[in-house]
Amino acid sequence: MPRTRAKANTTTTSTSTPEQRPWALEGRAKNLALTGLFLSMGVSMLSMTVIGTSMPLIIADLGGDQAAFTWVVTAAMLASAISTPIWGKLADLTSKKLLLQLSLVIFTLGSALAGMASDPAWLIAFRVVQGIGAGGIPALGQIVLAEIISPRERGKYAGIMGAVMALSTVGGPLLGGFITDTIGWRWNFYVAAPIALVAIIMLQRTLNLYTVKRRVKIDYWGAALISTGFSSLLIWVTLGGSAFDWLSWPSMLMSVGGLLVLVLAIVVELKVEEPLIPLTLFKNRTFTLSVIASLSVGLAMFGTSVFLGQYMQLARGKTPTESGLLTIPMMAGLLLTSTLAGQLITRFGKWKAFMVAGAVMMFVGLLLLGQLRYDTSFWYVSVSMFILGAGVGLCMQNLVLIVQNTVDPHQMGAASSGVSFFRTIGGTAGMSVLGAMLASQVVTYIREELAKLSPEQLVGADVLAGGAIPKLAELPGPIKLVVETAYGHGIGNLFLAATPIALIAIIAIALLPNIPLGTKSNAQRLAEQVAENEQAVRLDA
Template sequence: MSHRQVLEALSGLLLGMFVSILAGTVVSTSLPKIIADLKGDQTAYTWVVVATLLATTVTTPIWGKLSDLFNRKLLIQLALAIFVIGSALAGFSQDTTMLIGFRVLQGVGAGGLTALSQVIMADIISPRERGKYMGIFGAIMAIGTVGGPLIGGLLTDSVGWRWNFYVGVPFAILAIILLQVTLHLPKRPKAKVSIDYLGAVLIAAGVSILLIWVSLAGQQGQFAWASATSFWMVAGAAVALIAAVLVELKVKDPVIPMRLFKNRTFTFSVIASISVGVAMFGTSVFLGQYMQLARGATPTQSGLLTLPMIAGLLVSSVVIGQIISRTGKWKAFMVVGSVLLIVGLVLMGTIDYDTDYVVLSVYMFVLGCGVGMVMQNLVLVVQNVVAPAEMGVASSAVTFFRSLGGTAGVSVLGSILGTQVADHLADKGAELTAAIMKLGPSGLEIAKSLKAGTIPSVSSLPESIRVIVESAYGESVAFVFLVAVPLAVVTLVAVCLLPNNRLGSKTTIERLAEENAAAGSGIDSESVIAAAAAEVIDDAEALIAAEPLESAEAIADAHGARRADSESGEHPSL
């Protein structure tokens, strides 16, 4: 396929990803306002984010496995439809419980979009060329990440936050139509389908229980980390996940084949994905909260203020993607990206509510560069080494563990943030009490709201109280970034241990066609390689044995003999 043909085929896919990113980020700057309007607290704030991530995480490997069994084009259109229905319904939410429920439906569709977009890219683009197209995907993600908060802020400030959930509907419909018109994938060979229902249920149950535990433990009004409830939830998750591993080892077509973990590239990519997921999702969630609750920005301003991080992600993903495609080399860039990720998180851990914005912009740009250089390329290096028949499940597995890390990270970091804010407000209790007493009855209402843990509307608070609240949130968000640093170190170690395999030049469809052709002719690939090696050795021996003037004749005779054998059918593999 030419560059133009590839772009045409990817147009619907790119628009689908844009819808997914837009719908996910459009509420990021509006979430404090949404939760305040729906009378929610920090737990609800965290769960509105976690609900989508949880559903995305649990369903990603299932979508990936389905893509190895069924029509991938139809599956991604179905995922888009589910996603946009969930988004539209979320706009009708009357309380945080309804919002969380519809965000779960949104996450189911997002799981399909996340898994299938990577798989379909591998179908039509070789690993060597995929770098620059992944750069385009990175650019689309950056545009959606930039445009989402800006559009969300404008809609919230002008017509109301509910339009945040409606804005993606026309884009999704257009994406479904574009996919139908422009994406033409060859028919998959008919095969007996075996779906691992038990494995899917056990994985979903184990991961869900684990993530619900880390989301609720230690939260105000919930249970403590060290409690009977925590014990039973952890035990239940462990039993379900152990049972899932046993099932995956025995079934014919597992959701996540355990044999993939024998591949060193896959294993270290999974480890790196878990930790980079925390950095990617955690920073995007809590950075918006920092801008509004620590700096008093409006939703629109919050979107604009986070532009430096998005710029870093955009520049690094596009530029590095182009370089990787031209050179075929990737490891050095991923190591540098991992280092930048650590540096960015450490720098963000030094911020306060009144940090100079120019300094803050540099910190965000460094962090964005780190995420952009590592995130997409982890999928690329795995797709480069796995068998074509397992492309879907392997790609989705890396994404699954990234989402798992992000979901658990947002949950734990959200819990830490809530505790830190409460502690900082308690430390400034005397100062806060004095400010509240001066306000009279209105001050008592504010005090009740803060004590209940409800997310405040900082811009509406009196100046004397607002400074205290902004300071508490500024210091707490900085601490959250520091907590993520050890995980970024894990990413660096895992990336350093990745085998430095050169990127291939064939698409998944081409590789699969070759395998099918070889299987159809009864050829054993190992015997082909052994025979070819033997021919090279024989020719070399002939060259060495011959006199210099006879070398050409010796080589010609050797090759002529091979051709004669091949034509006679003695060595069809050659």
């Protein structure tokens, strides 16, 4: 009888736990917490994109070249990528709320210090600090969202999150262009501080989460080896063919050495107690295919947005503000599809058709942008950007959603951050490869175009000799046309080169298991596991 009574009491507790415990956010408390969450996501994206249209001018002012341009962006993305799984792993071990606030503080500090840069090296260094903070904000945002919202309902909120990110991505270049044209580009790095402070305070007052604390044991060796391996490969891709020959000892050391370090990282991850990226996750077919697709989405999202800004300014002669306005169609497509698809996924519980359509649209958008030249019709450019943005909007947030729907609740942080990690790596690697390709092609095209000019038209061409990114407005007419032609043709080639990656995304998403979305939040799933364990202990007693 005592055993039966204990079982009955435990069963009652288990049934009521998810709804009655204070960390199960509902109603107004949940809405306020989500507002703080979306605000933090928005400010991180705003700060990362606000310099997008100003980058050519920033690098020109600091005396940098195309490699510096690429690495100012790549450094932040690489730091973000490497730190993302660390933030995600810590989220499985300790307070998600504290981690989200800490990532906001680091991000804001890095942004402020980057704004004080006096040369490209300084700017790159503090973009790394900025990237460390940025690695935590979106990943932790997705993890917290999973903690309080069920997968079925999360489609709607993931769409809203995508819309917030899209608005920040649209508003960032516009705001950055306006600030650059009025009070100077350095203020682009300071604009996020007040918004980040408000986000930190809101999260402190509204976000109350239950924390299942486990012993914190950070995989330092894994973090060091993964960061070293990927950094070596990315530096090799960026500098190969310019700083050293592809077939040379430095090239062999960076490429082969980077691969060997990553192999060693895999060995370490298989043996440590708390791996940074648990390789057992790859036994989950949904996780593995989502990682493959995320690599492609990262390239389409991050790589194209950077080079579209260069296209508008260096191939079309537009100001930073005009460049921001002209790239709105891509973000409009992302905003529209992420919001609409999120609502429909929540209503009907179906997700796969949206994602397959998104992958196909990514491919079509990249193929269309591959035809760009310096004199391509802006209508054509706008339609192409809209299609690409719409495809990214249908895939990006939903890849995280379906992974969260299938993994163990105790691995939610590692799984969510793992998808974000590989998405960022895809964007970072893509930008490094495409940036190196662009630098090489621009030099070739400029040399070919200069050879067609008469001696009188070559006056002022000496500014192109050092390889630095020129200020287009200061160039003589014939030389300006040479630069526009070279960048227009070169950037078009980049998009064309990226199209096979989108084909990989189509295949990976088509092969994803069509698993129905769950109706319980991660907190509820954890509560049920705790109750079941307590019940088992009592029965054994």
